[in-house]
Amino acid sequence: TKYHVTPEMLDDLSKESFPPCMKNIHENLRKNHHLRHYGRLHYGLFLKSIGLSLEDALNFFRQEFIQKVTPERFQKDYAYNIRYNYGKEGKKVSLSAYSCNKIINENAPQPGDTHGCPFRHFDAEHLKKFLKSCNISEQYIEEMLEDVKQKSYTKACSKYYQAKHNHPFPAEELYHPNQYYSESRKFFT
Ligand code: SF4
Numbered sequence: 331t332k333y334h335v336t337p338e339m340l341d342d343l344s345k346e347s348f349p350p351c352m353k354n355i356h357e358n359l360r361k362n363h364h365l366r367h368y369g370r371l372h373y374g375l376f377l378k379s380i381g382l383s384l385e386d387a388l389n390f391f392r393q394e395f396i397q398k399v400t401p402e403r404f405q406k407d408y409a410y411n412i413r414y415n416y417g418k419e420g421k422k423v424s425l426s427a428y429s430c431n432k433i434i435n436e437n438a439p440q441p442g443d444t445h446g447c448p449f450r451h452f453d454a455e456h457l458k459k460f461l462k463s464c465n466i467s468e469q470y471i472e473e474m475l476e477d478v479k480q481k482s483y484t485k486a487c488s489k490y491y492q493a494k495h496n497h498p499f500p501a502e503e504l505y506h507p508n509q510y511y512s513e514s515r516k517f518f519t
Pocket of ligand 1: 349350351352429430433434446447448449483484487505506507510
């Protein structure tokens with residue numbers, strides 16, 4: 331699943347093959363040209379895992395962030411962390427992307443944050459609006475809201491996959507945003 335992904339591909343990929351958590355961060359980044367700490371961390375590591383190179387990641391985030399901060403500030407406050415994700419700074423370990431379990435259960439988003447699992451962290455109204463904007467049908471939305479009531483967040487997410495692909499999620503269990511992504515790419519390519 332490690333083929334090369336470039337920044338120009340991300341808008342289409344986010345609609346077609348990103349799980350809701352990553353699609354939500356991507357859309358917020360495009361809209362606000364900024365992400366807070368965990369948004370940058372979760373999304374940056376997801377992008378690394380789908381095959382975005384360090385150089386492309388720096389260009390992609392720079393192009394967005396410098397619409398809000400100076401290039402110097404980007405260099406000083408943000409570039410380090412992106413390089414760090416790729417194991418190029420600090421302890422020099424290449425970090426791995428966050429699993430559903432971690433995204434669902436750790437570091438719940440605070441106001442202004444964009445990370446987190448929409449099924450776990452959005453209230454019902456926000457979730458409905460978000461899913462509608464993803465072109466999910468009423469019937470699927472109702473089923474997902476039922477799963478959410480049962481706290482079956484990854485089950486709701488496999489239903490999102492099913493709605494998007496018109497095909498059930500192929501693995502027995504959904505446990506990682508990058509797993510969602512690679513199953514989706516396998517399906518479409
Ligand atoms: Fe992301 Fe996992 Fe939540 Fe799906 S279930 S939105 S992949 S955290």
